[in-house]
Amino acid sequence: MNIELKKFGTTLVSRPAGKEAWLAFQPVLNSMSSGEKITVDFNGVVVLTPSWADEFLTPLRQKFKEKVALINTSNPSVQATLSILEV
Amino acid sequence: MNQLLSIGQTAKLLGISIDTLRRWDLAGRLRSIRSGPRGHRFYNRSDIDQYSQEIDSLALNWAKSNNPIEPNSDVYCQTRDVFQARLEKLQSELSKIASIEVVSLITAVAGEIGNNSFDHNLGSWADIPGIFFSYAIRNRKVVLADRGQGILTTLKRVRPELLNSGEAMKMAFTEIISGRYPETRGNGLKFVRSIIVKNPFSLFFQTGDAKLFLKKNDIKLDIQPTGTIINGCFAIISFEELL
Numbered sequence: 173m174n175i176e177l178k179k180f181g182t183t184l185v186s187r188p189a190g191k192e193a194w195l196a197f198q199p200v201l202n203s204m205s206s207g208e209k210i211t212v213d214f215n216g217v218v219v220l221t222p223s224w225a226d227e228f229l230t231p232l233r234q235k236f237k238e239k240v241a242l243i244n245t246s247n248p249s250v251q252a253t254l255s256i257l258e259v
Numbered sequence: 260m261n262q263l264l265s266i267g268q269t270a271k272l273l274g275i276s277i278d279t280l281r282r283w284d285l286a287g288r289l290r291s292i293r294s295g296p297r298g299h300r301f302y303n304r305s306d307i308d309q310y311s312q313e314i315d316s317l318a319l320n321w322a323k324s325n326n327p328i329e330p331n332s333d334v335y336c337q338t339r340d341v342f343q344a345r346l347e348k349l350q351s352e353l354s355k356i357a358s359i360e361v362v363s364l365i366t367a368v369a370g371e372i373g374n375n376s377f378d379h380n381l382g383s384w385a386d387i388p389g390i391f392f393s394y395a396i397r398n399r400k401v402v403l404a405d406r407g408q409g410i411l412t413t414l415k416r417v418r419p420e421l422l423n424s425g426e427a428m429k430m431a432f433t434e435i436i437s438g439r440y441p442e443t444r445g446n447g448l449k450f451v452r453s454i455i456v457k458n459p460f461s462l463f464f465q466t467g468d469a470k471l472f473l474k475k476n477d478i479k480l481d482i483q484p485t486g487t488i489i490n491g492c493f494a495i496i497s498f499e500e501l502l
Contacts, residue, residue, distance in 0.1 A: 183346065183347050185343070185346065185367065185371065186343060186370070218350065218359070218366070219350060219362075221447075221450065222446050222447060223370075223371060223374050223378070223447060248359075249364055249366070249367035249454075252364070252450060252454050253367075253450065255453070
C-alpha cells in the first residue's frame with residue numbers, strides 16, 4: 173500500500189490534524205491484507221513537524237513495524253522531523 | 260525627502276494584502292497619505308520601516324500586560340484553525356522570496372511553537388485564549404506570543420522538582436519530555452533547536468523570567484534571567500541572513 177501524505181495536506185503541523193489523519197485512515201489500514209508492505213510517500217509535503225508526525229507516523233510504525241518504508245523524504249522539515257522522532 | 264511607496268509596494272514589503280492595508284488605514288492602525296487626482300493611497304517609507312520593527316514589541320507588550328485586551332484581529336489567532344490558515348499564508352509569502360528549504364524550515368519552526376501554545380494551554384488559558392502571530396517579511400522576522408501558563412507550570416506537572424523557568428526552559432529545549440503525561444511526546448522545542456543551530460536563523464524565546472537567544476552553530480543553551488516577567492511564552496524567529 174502506498175500512502176501519499178500530500179493527500180492529507182502539504183502543511184502538516186498540528187497534533188489534532190495528525191490524529192485526525194490517523195483516525196480517518198484506519199478503515200484503509202484495516203482493509204490491508206496481512207503481510208502487505210506500506211510505503212509512506214512524502215512527495216509534495218512542504219512542511220512537516222514532529223507534532224503531526226508523532227500522531228501519524230509513530231503509531232503507524234508501532235503497529236506495522238518493519239513493514240513501513242518511507243520514501244521521498246528529502247524535504248528539510250521532513251528530514252528534521254524524522255531525525256527527532258527516530259521513526 | 261521621505262520616500263513614498265504605493266499601496267502595492269507597501270503590501271509586498273509587509274507581506275500582507277492590499278485589502279488589509281485599506282482596513283488598517285480606515286481603522287487608523289497604519290495611516291496612508293492620499294495623493295493624486297483619484298486619491299490613491301501612498302505610504303511613507305519611514306512609517307513602514309517603523310511599523311515592521313514594532314511587531315515584536317506589540318507581541319511582548321501583549322504577553323506581559325496586566326490588563327490585556329484581545330490583539331488586533333490581523334495578528335490574533337484565537338483558535339488553531341485560524342493559526343493554521345495564517346501559517347499557510349506565511350508559507351506562501353515566504354515562498355516568494357526564499358528557497359523551499361527556508362520556507363519549509365521557518366514554517367515548521369513557527370508551526371511547532373504556535374501549536375505548542377495550543378497543545379499546552381487548551382482549556383487553561385489565564386485570560387485571553389489563543390496566540391499573537393505576526394511576521395514582517397521585509398525584516399525577516401516571525402513573532403509569536405501566548406498568555407498561557409508558560410513552560411515551568413506545564414513541566415512541573417511531570418517534573419515537580421523544577422525550581423524556575425530557566426531550568427524548565429532548558430529541559431524543554433534539550434530533553435524529550437511532555438507536560439501532557441501520560442502522552443509520550445514533547446519534542447517540539449528540541450526540534451526547533453535542531454533547526455535553528457543548523458541554519459542561518461536565530462531564535463529569541465522567553466517564558467516566565469527566563470530568556471534564551473539561540474543561533475546557528477550554538478552548542479550550549481545560553482539561558483539568562485530577564486527583568487520583565489511574562490507568564491506565557493514569547494518567541495521571535497529571525498532569518499535575516501537569508502538574503
